[in-house]
Amino acid sequence: MPSRSPKRLSRGFFSRSVHVVAPDLIGATLLFGGVGGRLVEVEAYHHTDPAAHSYRGPTERNAVMFGPAGYAYVYRSYGIHWCLNFVCEGEGSAAAVLIRAIEPTAGLPIMRRRRGVADARLLCSGPGRLCEALRITGAHNGLALDAPPFALYARTDAVDIVAGPRIGITKAAELPWRYGEKGSRFLSKPFRREA
């Protein structure tokens, strides 16, 4: 009989190739302080990738990316927004998965209040939006993903996954390292080929 209680994601889950972990996260559940939902869109980054923050080596900002897998890397984007990443691989791979969109399932009233919008599709559909809805900031950079306030659970159902080019980058823009749930209404942008 199938397990009723969702399986928590361990550090070992993240200690694999970022290109395996990223699609594996689609359909997983992310809660932060009890607020969150299902991951429906992520992107993979690696230190050999010109678009990655870790490409030019370790700095004060990206130090967490060069540490062990299973930790949160949070950075400020465009001086305004926060963006959340999960560090993967470890061993100096400096790889991470950018969390781009969530299908809200827990704490919707709280998220609506924080975001100032009512439409559920606008609460967490974008990396900056979901950090505002979950109230994740630079203060949480470096936190372990297997301990509060984080709670991550593996997906329990089969999910159709699509891949495509990453969003908002100019370097290595052709690499298809964006992953999402096929047909989800909560993506930050639709995937081009979702036939």
Added chain:
DNA sequence: TGCCCGATTAACT
């Protein structure tokens, strides 16, 4: 020290 620009978003025309 100064300069450029970005893993974004919302509000425009």
Added chain:
DNA sequence: GTTAATCGGGCAA
């Protein structure tokens, strides 16, 4: 479709 907002990181000088 376009663009302003807004500021820290990274690199040149």
